[in-house]
Amino acid sequence: MSPNISVNFILEGTKAKKDGTYPIKLNVYNKQAGQKRYGTKLSATKDGWEKLDTPRLRDDDLKELKIQLAGIRQKAIETIDSLPFFSFTAFEDIFFEPEKNIATTAGSLQVLFDAYVASLKKNGQIGTAISYNTTINSINDFKKGMTIFDITPKRLLDYENHLKSKGNSISTIGIYMRQLRAVVNKAIEDKIFPQESYPFKKYQIPAGRNIKKALSNEELKKILSHTPDENNQQKALAFWKLSYFCNGMNFTDIIHLERKSYDGKFFHFFREKTKRTKKKDLRPIRVAVNEAARNIIEQYKCKDNSTPYLFPILEPGLSNLTIKHRCQRFIKWVNKYMEEIRVELKFEKSLTTYAARHSFTTILIRKGVAMSFVKESLGHTSVITTENYVGDFEDETKIEYANLLNLK
Structure with missing residues (x-):
């Protein structure tokens, strides 16, 4: 057994049992992991406990107790020695359930x-x-x-x-x-x-360059002016536009928006992705709502004033799993009808919900908006993440920049 680990017993002498004895606890100490005590179902009087280590023990009950404790200690030592690396979790799994296979418990x-x-x-x-x-x-x-x-x-x-x-x-x-x-x-x-x-x-995780999902300026003009005849396409496109107009808002965040998050001019909310993971420096997103976005909100907002949600997709009292499934189904539904629109408009690029978010980012960057503003608008903590959303510059822009090099 490692010198950093020790196994012994202590008598918990603060509260006696009905028979006047005190519980004996197995004490396991590890220099890195700390110390834990475990019940043994054995007990002794304070007087008997002091006699346990005497060289000539005459009391038969104490002799039997000493043998039992020795067996427990030996089992604990063998369990510790069987572990590739000590942890209390792995020790407890094997010590208390010896039928378990070490390979399936110790660091499985x-x-x-x-x-x-x-x-x-x-x-x-x-x-x-x-x-x-x-x-x-x-x-x-x-x-x-x-x-x-x-x-x-x-x-x-x-x-x-x-x-x-x-x-x-x-x-x-x-x-x-x-x-x-x-x-x-x-x-x-x-x-x-x-x-x-x-x-x-000594191992580097591979990282691929993201496929750019942003639409070109010409494609965006077409999609923003498009008016589908079919009702489902109209609704799907409306929510796609809402995401685009509102800082490329993630659809999960749109679904979670509450009435109190909207004052007619701005949305203010915490991103669902970060509010459960960040414990400090959690900042609300503040989104300016333009007239086009306001019209969409008025058309599709929940008519039931008793619900806290802005849109009729969620309702109070749902489990986290049900909420997740509702979000997935709605996003899948939007993507389905946006694909129909893509085919109709003969676009090569996808028109998924992600395309709205990426297009918002790229359009602002192409128009010279500061990357720091776009980063804040998307709710990113790193500019590197924001850069992954930016599509390539269009050919006309590249030609314009190339001509700047001519100093004549």
């Missing part, structure tokens, strides 16, 4: 992911929880039953190559790897995995 990636997903769900981050489940399923497809101690730089590269062979994009691979890294970081924080074995020091 499945167990660690399950715990991480459970915490995300508890925090209301249903979409992120679903994404982490997808990641662990992918890891199990690569090699089932892995523990965190199997994650090395070479194993990460093998996993990356496995994902490539399955046809996954660089962006998808990056998502899987970043989520695996988050679980490893949490294991280090919980002292389940040693910092010195951190596998991402």
Whole structure:
């Protein structure tokens, strides 16, 4: 057993049981993880406890107690010695449920992911929880039953190559790897995995350049002036335009808007994506609402004044999972009818909800608006994230800039 770990017993002498004895606790101490005590179902009087370590113990009951304690201590030591790296969670799993296989408990990636997903769900981050489940399923497809101690730089590269062979994009691979890294970081924080074995020091997560979803100026003119004949297309396009006109507002945020978030001139709200994850420096988004956006709001806002929501998509009392499904269904519904419009207008680029957000960003940047303003409008914490939304400059602009080089 490591010299950094000790196993002994203490008599909790503060409150006696009905028979006058006191509980005996198993005390496990680890230099890095700290100390925890566990009940043994054994007890002794204070006098008997003091006699336990005498060389010639004559009391048969105390002799039996001493043998039982020795057995418990030996089991604890053997459990600790069986662990690749000590953590109280892994120790408890094996010590109290010896029928469990060490490989499935001591640092099991499945167990660690399950715990991480459970915490995300508890925090209301249903979409992120679903994404982490997808990641662990992918890891199990690569090699089932892995523990965190199997994650090395070479194993990460093998996993990356496995994902490539399955046809996954660089962006998808990056998502899987970043989520695996988050679980490893949490294991280090919980002292389940040693910092010195951190596998991402020598492995670089691949990052692909985002496919630009922004429309050209000409395409935007067409879509903003388009008036569909079909009612579903009209409604889908109206919400698409609302997102575009209102700082490229994310559709999940549109769905969550409350009446109190809108004063007729501005929206003011916290982004759903960040309000559950950021504990400090949480700033509200303030969006100026132009006349076109106001007309859309008036047409499609909820007519039932008893509901707090601005649009009739959610209602009070829904579970986090139901809210997530409602958002997904509405976004899928909008994308379906925007695809019909795309085909009708013969656009090559997609007209998904993301295209509205990316188009807002690109149009302002093309018109010379400061990147810092666009970053704030989108609710981004980093300009780098905002830059990923910006489409390429149009050919006319490139020619105009090239002509600036001519100093005649």
